[in-house]
Amino acid sequence: MLVKELRSESENEWQAICNLVDRCTMATSALNSRVQSLVSEYGVFWQFWPQFEQTHGERRLVGFEVELIGSHTSDLNHVDPACPTCHHVRSVLLAIAGLMPGELTLSRNSLTYNIDSHSNSIICLPALGSRSAVWVSIYVFLNRANGQSFETDLLNEIKTFLNRWGIHQR
Numbered sequence: 038m039l040v041k042e043l044r045s046e047s048e049n050e051w052q053a054i055c056n057l058v059d060r061c062t063m064a065t066s067a068l069n070s071r072v073q074s075l076v077s078e079y080g081v082f083w084q085f086w087p088q089f090e091q092t093h094g095e096r097r098l099v100g101f102e103v104e105l106i107g108s109h110t111s112d113l114n115h116v117d118p119a120c121p122t123c124h125h126v127r128s129v130l131l132a133i134a135g136l137m138p139g140e141l142t143l144s145r146n147s148l149t150y151n152i153d154s155h156s157n158s159i160i161c162l163p164a165l166g167s168r169s170a171v172w173v174s175i176y177v178f179l180n181r182a183n184g185q186s187f188e189t190d191l192l193n194e195i196k197t198f199l200n201r202w203g204i205h206q207r
């Protein structure tokens with residue numbers, strides 16, 4: 038019972054954090070450290086996948102998919118799409134994903150963002166010893182070809198942004 042109360046208290050707290058983030062894009066240092074501690078609690082990491090398009094026999098980079106992945110349990114049998122803690126992990130990932138577009142300084146006209154929370158889905162990752170995890174995808178599309186250096190700069194900005202939250206590439 039106590040555990041349950043603590044959990045819902047922490048969800049309320051998170052809701053308050055999300056509202057705060059919505060109101061002001063500049064996160065406070067208290068908020069930063071709260072998010073960082075959740076990131077480490079849920080072992081959040083990121084992966085990225087370049088997205089290509091084939092036109093006239095030529096392969097062209099059209100954007101990136103950045104995946105934020107987190108897990109709250111090492112129980113291999115934990116596959117419950119209705120689990121409130123998985124839901125909480127997902128909401129943390131979503132809040133971080135939602136901050137990203139505002140934090141990147143590269144020309145915003147050049148980019149389109151699309152966030153997919155894969156709600157109600159759980160993945161089992163061999164990289165995590167088949168632990169169950171939830172994930173959020175951030176699709177960053179390049180509206181036009183900006184050249185190799187733009188793409189490199191963009192990826193570096195994404196890395197820097199995620200590093201600031203203590204999220205590392207895996």
Ligand SMILES: [Zn+2]
Nearest residue numbers: 109120122123
């Ligand atoms: Zn769960």
